[in-house]
Amino acid sequence: MSTTTDRSTIESLRNRASEVGALVLSSTDTQLEVSLSILRTSGAVVPFALHIECRKGLLTVHEVRSRHLPEFCPERHINDGGTFCLYWKPLDGIEIDSAEAATEWWSTVVAFLRLQLRAAKLRRWPNRRGRAHGNxxxxxxxxxxxxxxxxxxxxxxxxxxxxxxxxxxxxxxxxxxxxxxxxxxxxxxxxxxxxxxxxxxxxxxxxxxxxxxxxxxxxxxxxxxxxxxxxxxxxxxxxxxxxxxxxxxxxxxxxxxxxxx
Known part of the structure; x- marks a missing residue:
């Protein structure tokens, strides 16, 4: 059974998805599936199919299938199971408690995917803000x-x-x-x-x-x-x-x- 927080989080993300060009394909109280296209610097467009889920306040996002990203890669900040490591929660975590926070979360996902496309080309993490793993x-x-x-x-x-x-x-x-x-x-x-x-x-x-x-x-x-x-x-x-x-x-x-x- 979904909690009020889970439903509110998913609703906020669904309402703000269009701001980053995400197209909602399906939605429940606790899950979203979206199509999100990322523009490369070359002008090419890379479409990502993403699964977003909120269970007991824990928000996760991963590719529906591992098409563009590996299923697991600590160096690319992709957790075991394919979920994205978007931020270190104690310092820069995003609590989806407002429309503005939902927009910030979507912007973080877009920035993460852009870094992923650069990492795939460079074969190294492209910026200096990657967090160490775990504790x-x-x-x-x-x-x-x-x-x-x-x-x-x-x-x-x-x-x-x-x-x-x-x-x-x-x-x-x-x-x-x-x-x-x-x-x-x-x-x-x-x-x-x-x-x-x-x-x-x-x-x-x-x-x-x-x-x-x-x-x-x-x-x-x-x-x-x-x-x-x-x-x-x-x-x-x-x-x-x-x-x-x-x-x-x-x-x-x-x-x-x-x-x-």
């Missing part, structure tokens, strides 16, 4: 905030920051922060503290740059950045391990599900 997203969001304070947000968004294990010392294991493959900082993992606080701050501000210990709270922020990236990487790897037995769809050049030939 890793919350640590990615935290890392973005810390990186922004240090002037490293672009590096993080472009995949240029990575944490690797270093050696052991007086305070246990050190974690190394790599920027484009080069170490820029080490942090003691157990005490979450920069190994050498008298080194120039990684924010690069000042001429000459200040030592980290003298550069506001940047030493503490840097240690939080490293901890967040490390946790994000761990959870991302655990997510991929859950699908280790799944075959890669082969549509992306880089994918953790690929096996060596």
């Amino acid at each position: 890793a997203a919350q640590y990615q969001h935290a890392a973005e905030g810390f990186a922004r304070q240090l002037g490293l947000e672009d590096d993080l968004l472009e995949g240029g920051l990575r944490v690797v294990k270093g050696g052991r010392g007086a305070f246990g294991r050190a974690l190394r922060l790599l920027r484009r493959g080069h170490k820029i900082l080490s942090v003691w993992q157990e005490v979450s503290r920069v190994v050498t606080v008298r080194r120039p701050c990684i924010c690069g501000q000042g001429d000459p740059p200040k030592a980290m210990i003298c550069c506001g709270d940047h030493a503490a922020v840097a240690s939080q950045l490293v901890s967040s990236i490390d946790k994000m990487q761990q959870l991302e790897a655990a997510f991929m391990d859950m699908y280790a037995d799944r075959q890669c769809c082969g549509t992306m050049d880089e994918c953790p599900l690929k096996t060596e030939a």
Whole structure:
């Protein structure tokens, strides 16, 4: 049995479908099937047949048949079962509680499908706003905030920051922060503290740059950045391990599900 929220959500989406050129093919209290055409930059039109469903407040959308998109691809933000990963709900989720919200949701679907067409051609995700998978997203969001304070947000968004294990010392294991493959900082993992606080701050501000210990709270922020990236990487790897037995769809050049030939 459908809930009032489910019926209201589907009704709002049905009423606003035409605003993005979606043609409603069928409708019930909890489901919609629509035809939605996406215009390529070349001028070609790609028609998508979409199934939209709202059950117990959970709104999902997927292709009726996997015609243009793979049935599952973490790198293309397509969940197991083919549903689209449109947003990370705690930060940028859309609650369909108004006509304007329904319009925003449809616009998000259109933008997602445009990115999918570009991804299929480029064989990589075309923008820098893709979320990490599963619970890793919350640590990615935290890392973005810390990186922004240090002037490293672009590096993080472009995949240029990575944490690797270093050696052991007086305070246990050190974690190394790599920027484009080069170490820029080490942090003691157990005490979450920069190994050498008298080194120039990684924010690069000042001429000459200040030592980290003298550069506001940047030493503490840097240690939080490293901890967040490390946790994000761990959870991302655990997510991929859950699908280790799944075959890669082969549509992306880089994918953790690929096996060596």
